Structures are given as structure tokens and as C-alpha cells.
Amino acid sequence: MSIYEVAYNLEKAIRQSEEFQRLKKMYEDIQHDETSSRMFNNFRDIQMRLHQKQMTGEEILQEEIEQAQKMAALVQQHDKIAQLMELEQRMSFLIAEVNKIVLKPLEELYNKFE
Amino acid sequence: MSIYEVAYNLEKAIRQSEEFQRLKKMYEDIQHDETSSRMFNNFRDIQMRLHQKQMTGEEILQEEIEQAQKMAALVQQHDKIAQLMELEQRMSFLIAEVNKIVLKPLEELYNKFE
Ligand SMILES: [Ca+2]
Ligand SMILES: [Ca+2]
Numbered sequence: 001m002s003i004y005e006v007a008y009n010l011e012k013a014i015r016q017s018e019e020f021q022r023l024k025k026m027y028e029d030i031q032h033d034e035t036s037s038r039m040f041n042n043f044r045d046i047q048m049r050l051h052q053k054q055m056t057g058e059e060i061l062q063e064e065i066e067q068a069q070k071m072a073a074l075v076q077q078h079d080k081i082a083q084l085m086e087l088e089q090r091m092s093f094l095i096a097e098v099n100k101i102v103l104k105p106l107e108e109l110y111n112k113f114e
Numbered sequence: 115m116s117i118y119e120v121a122y123n124l125e126k127a128i129r130q131s132e133e134f135q136r137l138k139k140m141y142e143d144i145q146h147d148e149t150s151s152r153m154f155n156n157f158r159d160i161q162m163r164l165h166q167k168q169m170t171g172e173e174i175l176q177e178e179i180e181q182a183q184k185m186a187a188l189v190q191q192h193d194k195i196a197q198l199m200e201l202e203q204r205m206s207f208l209i210a211e212v213n214k215i216v217l218k219p220l221e222e223l224y225n226k227f228e
Contacts, residue, residue, distance in 0.1 A: 003127045003133075004211070006124045007216065010117070010123075011216060013115055013119075013120040015219045020220075023223070027226075057171065095216070095217070097118070097121070098121045101118075101122060102128065102216075109138055109141060112141075
């Protein structure tokens with residue numbers, strides 16, 4: 001099979017995995033609930049802004065750190081969002097594992113000739 | 115099939131692909147030739163140093179840019195190294211395509227709830 005064919009099989013396996021299905025369902029649950037979705041989107045926005053500032057080297061204010069910490073504590077109290085974050089973490093781990101496996105041939109090649 | 119099983123199939127498909135086999139062969143050819151390998155490793159070192167400076171925001175001297183450009187022109191004249199660089203580019207493109215495919219389920223999920 002070609003690389004592309006197997007890659008599409010992998011896409012399908014991810015889509016059909018219990019991990020992805022649970023993540024998708026939790027996303028839908030949260031987005032269909034106004035309070036949860038507002039809290040979650042708010043949290044995401046704050047995270048994204050901090051992340052962008054980190055990437056561009058822009059100064060992060062003490063206030064912003066405190067706001068992010070408060071928000072993180074708040075969403076942790078929220079059962080569904082806490083679950084969503086756990087599912088996202090599990091998904092990120094899976095994707096990182098897949099990346100490691102896929103990059104193994106190249107890594108071996110480069111290590112051999114270092 | 116589980117995500118891991120398909121990921122290992124993908125690793126195998128990459129390893130067996132014409133692209134990877136050609137890249138590996140060219141690496142071996144170059145590393146077995148002292149002049150070529152010295153030139154290539156030198157070029158890699160310069161690239162890596164510049165890349166690291168870019169990542170850490172350290173100042174890049176005009177001299178260093180010129181040295182890198184001269185070296186790039188030099189390796190382009192060298193048939194085998196020029197070929198290796200083309201094969202590496204092709205491989206990077208393939209890996210980027212694979213990543214796009216693998217991340218599609220998550221991307222769709224996130225776009226849906228933006
Ligand atoms: Ca509602
Ligand atoms: Ca020799």
C-alpha cells in the first residue's frame with residue numbers, strides 16, 4: 001500500500017477510535033449547553049492569547065497569569081469541561097505517539113549518520 | 115484495527131517507499147565519501163547553528179548569513195548533495211501530507227465548534 005493509502009486508513013482509525021468518539025461527544029455536549037460553552041470558549045480564548053504572547057515573545061502581565069489560573073481552577077470544577085480536557089490530553093498523547101512512530105524511519109536514518 | 119496497528123503499518127509503508135529508500139541510499143553514498151560527507155556535515159552544522167539562533171532570538175551576524183549562502187551555493191554544485199537535498203525536501207513534503215491527513219478528524223472537530 002502507498003503511504004497515502006495507509007495515512008487515510010490511519011485517519012479512519014482515529015475517527016473511529018473510542019478516544020475520538022468520546023471527545024467528539026463531549027464537545028457536542030458542552031457546545032449545546034450555553035453556560036458550559038461560554039465558560040469553555042472563554043478559557044480557550046485566554047489560553048490562546050497567552051500562547052500567542054509566548055510565541056511572539058510579547059510580555060505576559062501578572063494579571064493575565066492570575067486570570068488564566070483562576071479560569072483553569074474554575075473549569076476544573078466543571079465536570080464536563082474537566083472531562084473534555086482529560087479526553088483532549090489523551091488525544092494529544094495518541095497523536096504524539098503516532099508522530100513518533102511515523103518519524104522513526106527518518107530518525108534512525110539521521111542518527112546513523114550523526 | 116487500532117490506531118497503533120495502523121500507525122505501525124504507516125511506518126512500514128514509509129520505510130518501504132521508493133522515496134525513503136532513495137533518501138537512505140543517497141545518505142549512505144555521501145557518508146561513504148569523505149569529501150562529500152565533510153562538505154555536507156559542514157553545511158548541516160551551519161544551518162543548525164542559524165536555526166538555533168533564530169529559535170532563541172540570538173543575533174545572526176551578516177558574516178554568518180554570507181557563509182551560509184556561500185555554503186548553500188557550494189553544495190548545490192555538488193551533484194550528490196543537491197540530489198540528497200531534493201530527496202529530503204520530497205520526504206518532508208510527504209511527512210507534512212501525512213500529518214495533514216492524520217490531523218483532519220481533530221481539525222474538523224475544532225472548526226465545527228469555533
Ligand atoms: Ca442551554
Ligand atoms: Ca573516501
